Amino acid sequence: MLDYLVRRILGTIPVILVISVVVFAFVHLLPGDPARLVAGMDATLEDVAAVRKSLGLDGPIWDQYWRFLSHAVQGDFGMSLKSRRPVITEIGERLMPTVWLTVFAMVWATAAGLLIGVASAVKRGRWQDWGGMFVAVSGISFPSFWLGLLMIDLFSVRLGWLPTGGYGTPAHFVMPSFTLGLGVAAVMARFTRSAFIEIAREDYVRTARAKGVPEQTVIWKHTLRNALVPVITMVGLQFGFLLGGSIVVETVFTWPGLGRLLVDSVAYRDYPVIQAEILLFSLEFIVINLAVDVLYALANPEIRFR
């Protein structure tokens, strides 16, 4: 197992390096000279040179990359152009709100998705199945920002039960985490249903029924437990989807998280923040994938020896 773990961690290094090159290259891909863009239209040549130096864009390109990488490893991404504060401080303040939002969304979405998926699979072909899957495909197609606005309209403006946006009390979490989780709940429901149906065809499930095991035990213990293995993988993949979705949901509910910071930075062309955020999001996704693979290997010894 340790051997597998080490191999998997080493395997992520090339991917991380490629991503770091892409993120580094990002500033160079911009049309025009970023230093002039940042310094403004009427800056003197000295000003532009100073900005170029502060952005780390002076010297040979290999040198620039090396400086970028060694600073990034130490958590130094330079200064935000907008707030004039270190990028790492900006991001540090925004990290936890996004983490909590994602975790809450994931928890309810997984629970709901599992329940709907199992119910649909058990009542396969009947109205419960049809209804569950219709809700699921609708959930995938529903624009999260519209759902957010509809909920604000109903629960904040009309009923006055929940705050329209912001961060702080548990009440602030209700609508954003529901909005963010809906798409994931829908994907989980569809996926659980098909995984469950596949396992329900296995011989040992038939044997369990034949020897008189109660139906509830067959469903929850024999079938669902085995169907959970692919479902775990799916949970990991959906985390990436949530990270992406949080960008939109945070904008709707004025949530002080990483997603809104990214949108603001793109609008303001705050390149150091954009670079750091893209790197951070990618690393999060890689770490989650790694964790999923390890969990998967723990559950299924066959994979470790490939």
Next chain:
Amino acid sequence: MTDATVASLAAEATRTPFGEFWRRFRRQKVALFAGLFLCALIAVAIAAPWIVPFDPVAPDYEAVLEGVSARHWAGTDAYGRDVFSRIVHGARISLAVGFLSVSLGSLGGVTLGVISGYYGGLVDSLIMRICDVLLAFPGILLAIAVIAILGPGIDNVIYAVAVFSVPVFARLARSSTLSLKRAVYIDAARAIGVADRLIMVRHLLPGALPNVVVYFSMRIGTSILTAASLSFIGLGAQPPSPEWGAMLADGRNYIGVADHVTLFPGLAIFVTVLAFNLLGDGLRDALDPKLRRL
């Protein structure tokens, strides 16, 4: 053996793969209906300039934030523009963005996938690692990164959304190429000296197409949704464009005052994306009942 069974056996023997597919697809009433709806929507989008009652961008300050009426079927927005006319025009934008971005993405992806699967070795590992990296980014994040470079705007949204379709199609095309590569007819083609490029285009590409078609429909739904999200957060279509996501962003300040301004564009996005997803589900089930996983 009755005449009827003989006839049905004969029909089965002469049925083409497409005939078989169509027979199964026809039974999927929901998907069939979704397909018809989309055809109608495309027709409406093409005819938009001739059928809408009002100019979609010209303001009319005499008719600001009016509710639903016989004159304004979906009310008017904060500039007095007819919401219905804007939505019909917005269909042109959303459908065009969906089709163009997925076409670009699938063209690039399939090309890379077939090359990757056919040559194998170093080329294969290189292309697949790049795809891994692209897949490592959540779709919308990748799109935002592309927009951060190219700048906001609906044209750039097309490229941004196309990029994250590339790895999906590359993997699809690669896996079908890998399984077809070992077929006898490919060996035969190579033995008589057919050029690699021709083998890929004539003999390997067609094998990948059925799956590509299925994913095409599903990706259009996803792409339209992503493009609308980008416009909503202000990085896509800019005002006064009647793009659906941008309309929702415009209308969010009037929630509780004039709900129709956000209700109808939201509904338009939802119904369109739902139709593409239902069509995709139906195509997938008709193409291969076993392929229910992804």
